Amino acid sequence: MTEPPEIKQKAVAEAGPSLAQIAGRVLNRPLLLHPDKADLILHVLQGRIGIEPLQAITPETNRFVGTYRRANGSIGSMRVENGVAILPIVGSLVNRGAWIGASSGLVSYEGIAAQLREAVADPEVRAILLDIDSSGGEATGMFATAKLVAAVNKTKPVVAFVNDVAASAAYGIASAASEIIVSPTSMVGSIGVVLTHLDRSGELEDRGVKPTLIHAGAHKVDGHPFGPLSDAVRADLQAEVIKIYDQFVDLVAEGRTGRISADAIRATDARTYLGADAIAQCLADRMASLDEVIAALSQPPSGASPQRKGGPMTQTPQNEAQQGDVSAISPADLQSAVEVTRAEAHTAGVTAGKAEATARIKSIMTAPETEGREAQALVLALETEMTAADAAKVLAASPKTASATSIADRAAQEAELGAETPADHRNRSERNAAGWSKAITQANARFN
Structure with a gap:
């Protein structure tokens, strides 16, 4: 009997990437990776030695905390404990792929972004905990992920x-959070960039192999492994590393505004720090255990009221004066006055709420970033209180919905040449209008 496609896909995902795929991701590419991790990867690739891991690290590391099942019976991609979504960032970070802390030891920026968007749209989630144990990984994709955080x-x-390492790219993601919490043995930092080149010419010579590179374009084979780097190529690669390093420093400084400056970040020289030392260097904020962090995030914000918007009502002197005369009003008249006032306040509140909600929803649904992401925009508009500006940022970082399942399907749906036709523009406008109409109908239903 033929296995169902989902079983085959699961088997492929669990198998993890091959050594050739890993080599393609780590050689001659700038990495935001702790040097010890880079050294281990190079030893595995160079000698192909067998290393038996003590234990495969997966998202189930915290399997005793929270649950994947939601109150409505659905199953989420991350555990939730008392309104706190626990998003694991465990293993080496790569840009593309379905890995989310898979047994291969890889976690993708795509997977992190998908879980962040899920947590934002989940009404059961009030806070998000990034549970980080990663030495870093690819530079490509980290910056967009940090911006999304x-x-x-x-x-x-x-x-x-940090449970128990947030180095390099993993620290870049952590720096965008509102707070970085560590344990006494947590290791953070390594704010730097590394690029590795392997010169295999001696190895090939011992084996009697002499490669010849035939190419067009002076820089087509820059960084090839069949000889040492020339001074010019080394300088180009160094310039690329410095450029990414500058961006990395600026990203961390922005995320840690008011706590550490760009100059102080550079002064660390990509060192790592443990626990209290990380706090002293302003790379972390405080110490706590996982249980303490979840317990604190599970509490409603201080001063919160049952109202959806606004703070607790304050009493004006006029109200106090009116309350002083309550004894002169009969109970029946007082009750009547209370009911009238309550009805008027409700009507005014509903009217104002509708106008404000309508304007916000319209801004989200008609934003340029919404095109191709209408379904997600509808969730952000109706199921969250996210501002139109913040919703635009989340949508811009999200992939557009695919309109076809294959290259042939997409080709059949596209015009061969030329700009967008009036009919194309009209169809897109009609789709946007339909989404806007649906949003207004659902919003009115909620307020009524």
Whole structure:
């Protein structure tokens, strides 16, 4: 009997990437990776030695905390404990792929972004905990992920818990959270960039192999492994590393604004720090255990009221004067006055709420970033209180919905040449209008 496609896909995912795939990701590419991790990877690739891991690290590391099942019966991609979504960032970081802390030891920026968007749209989630144990990984994709963390943090608090390493790219993601919490033995930092080149010419010579590179374009084979780097190629690669390093420093300084400056970050010279030393260097904020962090995030914000918006009502002197005369009003008249006032306040509140909600929803649904992401925009508009500006940032960082399942399908749906036709523009406008109409109908239903 033929196995179902989902079983085959699961088997492929569990098998993990091959050594050739890993080599393609780590050689001659700038990495935001702790040097010890880079050294281990190079030993595995160079000698192909067998290393038996003590234990495969997966998202189930915290299997005793929270549950994947939601109150409505659905199953989420991350555990939730008392309103706190626990998002694991465990293993080496790569840009693309379905890995989310898979047994291969890889976690993708794509997977992190998908979980962040899920947590924002989940009404059961009030806060997000980044549970980090990673030495870093690819530079490509980290910056967009950190920006998404910062955008989500404006709607729901995002806290990074280092359990037990947040180095390089992993620290870059953590720096965008509202707070970085460590244990006494947590290791953070390594704010730097590394690029590795392997010169295999001696190895090939011993084996009697002499490669010849035939190419067009002077820089087509820059960095090839069949000989040492020339001074010019080394200088080009160094310039690329410095450029990414500058961006990395600026990213951390922005995320840690008011706590550490760009100059202080550079002064660390990519060192790592443990526990209290990390706090002293302003690379972390405080110490706590995982249970303490979850317990704190599970509490409603101080001063919160049952109202959806606004703070607790304050009493004006006029109200106090009116309360002083209550004894002169009969109970029946007092009750009647209370009911009238309550009805008027409700009507005014509903009217104002509708106008405000309508304007916000319209801004989200008609934003340029919404095109191709209408379904997600609808969730952000109706199921969160995210501002239109923040929603635009989240949408911009999200992939557009695919309109076809294959290259042939997509080719059949596209015009061969030329700009967008009036009919194309009209169809897109009609789709946007339909989404806007649906949003208004659902919003009115909620307020009524």
